[in-house]
Amino acid sequence: MxxxxxxxxxxxxxxxxxxxxxxxxxxxxxxxxxxxxKGDEYSAKAESQQLSDSEIPAKRGSIYDSDGNVLAQSATTWDIFLDSKNITNKSRDKVVNGLAKILKLDDEGKAELLKKSKKDTHYVIIAEQVENDIKEEITAFKIKNKFSNMIGTEQNTKRYYPYGEFASNVLGFTGEDNQGLYGLEYYYEDELRGTNGRIITVKDAQKHNLPTDYETSIDAVDGNSLVLTLNQNVQYTLEKNLSATMNEYKAKGAYGVVMNCKTGGVLAMASLPDYDCNEPYKLTYSKNIKAIEKITDEDEKIAAKSEAIQNQWNNFVTSSTYEPGSVFKTFIAAAALEENIVNLNTTYTCTGSIRVKDYVMRCHYHPGHGTETFTQGLENSCNPFFITVGQKLGVHNYFKYFEAFGFTQKTGIDLPGEAGSQYYKENQYGLVELSSASFGQSNSLTPIQLCTGLCAIANGGKLLKPYVVDHVVDANGNTVKKTQPTEIRRVISEDTSKKVRGMMKSVVDNGTGKNGYVAGFRVGGKTGTSTKLAESTNDKTKYIVSFAAIAPSDDPQVAMIIIMDEPNQDLGGGALCAPIAAQVVETCMQEMNIEPEYDEKESKNLSVYTPNVIGKSVGEAKSVLGSKNLKCKVIGDGKKVVRQSPASSSTIPTNGTVVLYTTKEEKKTVTVPDFSGLTISEANALASENSLNIEISGINLSASNVVAYRQSTEKGATVSAGTVITVSFKNTNSVLD
Structure with missing residues (x-):
């Protein structure tokens, strides 16, 4: 048991x-x-519960113009988030109402905020990139109400463009996560963006951060900055004048590029209509806005708006092609002179047309120019003359120079989306194709290709690579990269370059480019027109007109192409684009510190500084003014001059009138009249009648058929008697060449 x-x-x-x-x-x-x-998996889960890993955004590098003016910069902003799991039903209304008020949310936004406050998460973003004043207000709100475990803030950055639309097609813009989407912002993304840092913080069981002893941080590395070749004043002059002409003639677009022909650096580049870099999705051109507003079908309206927005992002100068028209004759002239096929005195008799096989190719001047030299042929933009020159040149030589000037390949400019040219290959040319190409038809090029080729004509024959970024600097201001001028090849001799420059100067002095004249500087130019293909048989003929310019023509520093796309009047590049080029040339010369050299005629018409005659007797004042070839108008019955207009040391045209006041109480004002459409003599008479002075700009005073088209002070403005108004004139003879 x-x-x-x-x-x-x-x-x-x-x-x-x-x-x-x-x-x-x-x-x-x-x-x-x-x-x-399961060790790694559970370890990761534990770590995620115990650690907070926050990203410190790097500051994006800035973009500066050539003088150090800020064109794009990043500033610190803040993202606001909720720890919804810690929001109690009792505190929810106060949290939501307080934040909605600070963030200025409408009813829909407030409803969305309430929805986010109920999410089962420790992290939900409710506002991004808010300014520091809003962040400070939120911080004060959460501290006051002991909501620190419910509301959080994280540092972020926002991109700002101080000048809005300025150089927008070059600069581009960034997206919501601060990455470059277009222009230089996109092309130089790797340089600009920097490297984000991190802060790793240990949490306790209640998800609260432990003291900073348990914190690890990795500093952010700020992005590099770009210093451009763009000159702010040249860019502004280009944009202002393109915009004025585009709006006046309701053009589809207006484009321009200005280059330093000695280096290849781009001084200015514009493609209008453009956009505000701070609001890239907003339409800017009133013509497009009105056209879209008239569309009744909603889907069609949305599609049209989307297309218009994308078009205003497009940089026509680098990303689109067009037939250059007669501007291309400068390159034919260079090739023919280099090959000794013609000389400056070679003659041709233009009868208004020329037969090429079964085709009759016409000159823009149908009666014909008669017998003319090669230089006069370029002055007159004579198509038949250049057709015969192209035929003498032959297909092989023509294509050799077409290729040498860089027209068969992209320029390699440091901007995204550069288009390639569309052209006939050498084996595709017959006599008709060669003849058409000789006056700028048949082949389509980008404006940047044309301007780069023009630089080669201007600088003695060297084809240079264009560029926009001069150098790259790090966050400490140290230069880390520097762009050096790059010579691709020699295209023509210095002798040929000199001859073509002289021919281009004659175009401005005597030919179709008279409106490119700038007093004191020798400007060379060439007008151009190309006919656009009609979209339907009922379409009115549409044109792209242009003007190419170099200055000073004896030793060029700049070259430029100015283009107007589909103006609402049949006016050529000489009427629409050459005046713009003249304004840009004048600014370029000032920015480059190139002093004007006036000829005898120009010297006689220079403005003078108004002498100071205050305190002098009326008789003495008249004598002093007379010695400066100035007139006077006396107001009041006093013995001495107590006030004058224009003021002393300001400029006044020779033979201008100074208004002299002999009593302090007297002060005469006048209303500025409308000078547009008047001849020089008519404008002078109207100015004198209204006790005003006019400064004549934009045309050689000896030129005929000129009228005023712009004035520095708008009509209807009230100004002091004696005020100087700058009135711009242009030649009214316009050819579609």
Whole structure:
């Protein structure tokens, strides 16, 4: 009995031992499974619960013009988030109402905020890139109400463009996450963006951050900055004049590029209509806005708006092609002179047309120019003359120079989306194609290709690579990259370059480019027109007109192409684009510190500084003014001059009138009249009638058929008698060449 009892006890102990051993083995296996098989997974989960990993955004590099003016910069902003899990039902209304008020949310925004406050998460963004004053207000709100475990802020950055639309097609813009989407912002993304940093913080069981002793941080590395070749004043002059002409003639677009022909650096580049870099999705051109507003179908309206927005992002100068028209004759002239096929005195008799096989190709001047020299042929933009020159040049030589000037390949400019040219290959030319190409039709080029080729004509024959970024600097201001001028090849000799420059100067002095004249500087130019293909048989003929310019023509520093796309009047590049080029040339010369050199005629018409005659007797004042070839008008019956207009040391045209006041109480004001459409003599008479002076700009005073088209002070403005108004004139003779 005792033995059985012992056996049963031993059996129970054995079973218990086995059970215990089994349980221990299960625990051991579980420990093994958790630590070895699932170790990495559980470790990561634990770490995610114990650690907070926050990103410190790097500051994007700035973009400067050539003089150091800020064109794009990043500033610190803040993202606001909620720890929704910590928001109680009791505190929710106060949190939502307070934040909605600070963030100025409408009813829809407030409803969305309430929805986010109920999410089962420790992190939900409710506002991005808010300014520091808003962030400070939110911080004060959460501290006051003890909501610090419910509302959080994180540092972010926002891109700002101080000048809005200025150089927008060059600069581009960034997206919501601060990455470059277009223009230089996109092309130089790797330089600009920098490297984000991190802050890793340990949390306790209640998800609260532990003291900073447990914090690890990796500093952000700010992006590099770009210093451009763009000159702010040249860019502004280009944009202002393109915009004025585009709006006046309701053009589809207006484009221009200005280059330093000695280096290849781009001084200005514009493609209108453009956009505000701060609001890139907003339409800017009133003509497009009005056209879209008239569309009644909603889907069609949305599609039209989307297309218009994308078009205003497009940089026509680099990303689109067009037939250059007669501007291309400068390159034919260079090739023919280089090959000794013609000289400056080679003559041709233009009858108004020329037959090429079964086609009659006409000159823009249908009666014909008669007998003319090669230089006169360029002055007159004579198509038949250049057709014969192209035929003498032959397909092989023509294509050799077409290729040498860089027209068969992209320029490699440091901007995104550069288009390639569309052209006939050498083996595709027949006599008709060669003849058409010789006056700028058949082949389509980008404006940047044309301007780069023009630089080669201007600088003595060297084809240079164009560029926009002069150098790259790091966050400490150290230069890390510097762009050096790159010569691609020599295209023509210095002698040929000099001859073509002289021919281009004659175009401005005597030919179709008279409106490119700038007093004191020798400007060379060439007008151009190309006919656009009609979209339907009922379409009115549409044109792209242009003007190419170099200055000063004896030693060119700049070259430019100015283009007007589909103006609403049949006016050529000489009427629409050459006046713009003249304004840009004048600014370029000032910015480059190139002093004007006036000829005898120009010197006689220079403005003078108004002498100071205050305090002198009326008789003495008249004598002083007379010695400067100035007239005077006396107001009041006093003995001495107490006030004058224009003020002393300001400029006044020769033979201008100074208004002299002899009593302090007297002060005469006048209303500025409208000078537009008047001849120089008519404008002078109207100015004199209204006790005003006019400064004549934009045309050689000896030129005929000129009228006023712009004035520095708008009509209807009230100004002091004697005020000087700058009135711009242009030649009214316009050809579609």
């Amino acid at each position: 005792a033995t059985d009892f012992k056996k049963q006890g031993l059996k129970r102990i054995t079973i218990l031992a086995v059970v215990i051993a089994f349980l221990f083995s299960l625990d051991a296996f579980r420990v093994f499974y958790i630590s070895t098989v």
